Every structure is written in structure tokens, then in C-alpha cells.
Amino acid sequence: MDKVIVAEDLTLSYNKNETIIxxxxxxxxxxxFTFITGASGSGKSTLLKSLYGALKPAQGSLIVGGAQINNISSKKLNFLRQHIGIVFQDYKLVKEWTIEKNVMLPLIIGGYEKSVSEQQVHKLLNHVKLNHQSGKYPLELSGGEQQRVAMARALSHNPILILADEPTGNLDEYSSELIWNLLEGANTQLKTTIIVVTHHIPETMKIDYKHLHIEYGTIYEVT
Known part of the structure; x- marks a missing residue:
């Protein structure tokens, strides 16, 4: 099986005095489908940042989607990110844009035709049970609804890789279940590679997954 991410002796830090990974x-x-767990402050989000090129390796090697992150050019990094969907803890929705336009953002960046974009957005908002909210703005929605919008946005351009940082951390049970079902569906039906940072792996997971755990800067696989 092809590897979408390969890390070798990867060291991550924000300054010379403190090594995170x-x-x-x-x-x-x-x-x-991969879960990354660890205590608060263990480096889970730091690792995720490196996977979309927001933090370059201090030492070692990191390859994502065939691209060497260590010395990747801005142009190549932008191209790589067009094939990655990211779900942030704080949603990062554009407050001045409607829900529909927020979900459409990756399609706008990718230069898709308007009719194609609208059709895709309608389908995804239907999946996250928010079609009736498409004309509203982020601040008019609850936290759970905003995260469902962020999830739809991450899926909109059919990425090869989805990175999700605590996607259900502060959500109600209904929204959490929708998010997990979407991630499972993307993985099983679209063969999208999914990486989720979380404190707790849901007991309801119906699919096989890999489990990486971070402790004191060390990453090891839980079997």
C-alpha cells in the first residue's frame, strides 16, 4: 500500500530550547484512518501543523503526499494544501461569509465552475443537516453547527487527506455522531486518508484504524 506520510527521525520545536516531538x-x-492521542500539551496539534506545512521539521525528514516538507517551496506547498482538508479546533470560518460560501472556499481556490461548486456545497450541507442554514453567517450558528460547516468545507474539494484537530472536542452528542459518520464515510467510500487528533477514540468506531500515541515527545504505535 502507498504511504501518504513518511516521517524519519522527525524532530519538531518552536525554539532551540524546547523539543516538542x-x-x-x-x-x-x-x-x-489514524488516531493521534496524547495528554494536553504532548504535541498532538504541533504534529498536525507539520503535516500541512505550517511548521517545518527542526531535524529529520517529513514527506507528505510525495512532497518533502523540509524544504518545500511556497508554490508546491499551496498545491499540496489544495489536496488536504483541515478541520481546526476553532473552526476558522470566515465570519463575513455565508455558510454556503464558507463551504465553497476550497472550490473557489481550486477554480471550480460555479454550478459544480453549488451542487457540491448543497450535497455536503445536506450531509451535515444544515441546508436550511446555508444563507446564515457563522456567528448565527451554534458551536456544533459551526464545526459541521467546517467539516463540510474540509470535504468539499474531495481531498486525498483530511487532518482533524479534536473535531468533536466541545460538541453535543448529535453533532459528534454526525462528524464521526462523515469521517468514516469519507474513509470507507472515498478512500480518503483520515488523521484525527483526539483525547478519546470513540467506542462506536466500526472500521479498522491505526493508533499513534505521543508521550514525552516520543511517538509510538498502540497495537
Whole structure:
């Protein structure tokens, strides 16, 4: 199976005095579902940042989607990000844009035709049970609804990889279940590679998954 991510002796830090991830080596197969766990402050979000190029390795090697992150150019990084869907803890929705336009953002960046974009957005908002809210703005929605919008946006351009940072951390049970069903569906039906940072792996997971745990800067696989 092809590997979408390969890390070798990966070291991540924000300054020379503090190492967050220390000489980690791991790989993630294309089409797989991976959970990353660890205590608060263990480096889960830091690792996720490195996977979309927001933090370059201090040492070692990191390859994502065939691109070497260590010395990736801005142009190549932008191209890579067009094939990644990201779900942030704080949603990062554009407050001045409607829900429909927020979900459409990756399609606008990708240069899709308007009719294609509208059709895709309608389908995804239907999936997250928010079609009736398409003309509203983010601040008019609850936190759970905003996260469902963020999830729809991450899926809108059919990415090869989805990175989700605590996607259900502060959500009600209904929204959490919708998010997990969407992630499972993207993985099983579209063969999208999914990586989720979380404190707790849901007991309801019906699919096989890989589990990477971070402790004191070390990443190891839980079997």
C-alpha cells in the first residue's frame, strides 16, 4: 500500500530550547484512518501543523503526499494544501461569509465552475443537516453547527487527506455522531486518508484504524 506520510527521525520545536516531538519515525498508508492521542500539551496539534506545512521539521525528514516538507517551496506547498482538508479546533470560518460560501472556499481556490461548486456545497450541507442554514453567517450558528460547516468545507474539494484537530472536542452528542459518520464515510467510500487528533477514540468506531500515541515527545504505535 502507498504511504501518504513518511516521517524519519522527525524532530519538531518552536525554539532551540524546547523539543516538542523528538526523533519520531512513522508512516501512514494511503486510504487509512489514524488516531493521534496524547495528554494536553504532548504535541498532538504541533504534529498536525507539520503535516500541512505550517511548521517545518527542526531535524529529520517529513514527506507528505510525495512532497518533502523540509524544504518545500511556497508554490508546491499551496498545491499540496489544495489536496488536504483541515478541520481546526476553532473552526476558522470566515465570519463575513455565508455558510454556503464558507463551504465553497476550497472550490473557489481550486477554480471550480460555479454550478459544480453549488451542487457540491448543497450535497455536503445536506450531509451535515444544515441546508436550511446555508444563507446564515457563522456567528448565527451554534458551536456544533459551526464545526459541521467546517467539516463540510474540509470535504468539499474531495481531498486525498483530511487532518482533524479534536473535531468533536466541545460538541453535543448529535453533532459528534454526525462528524464521526462523515469521517468514516469519507474513509470507507472515498478512500480518503483520515488523521484525527483526539483525547478519546470513540467506542462506536466500526472500521479498522491505526493508533499513534505521543508521550514525552516520543511517538509510538498502540497495537
Amino acid at each position: 523528538n526523533q519520531a519515525s512513522f508512516s501512514i498508508e494511503s486510504g487509512s
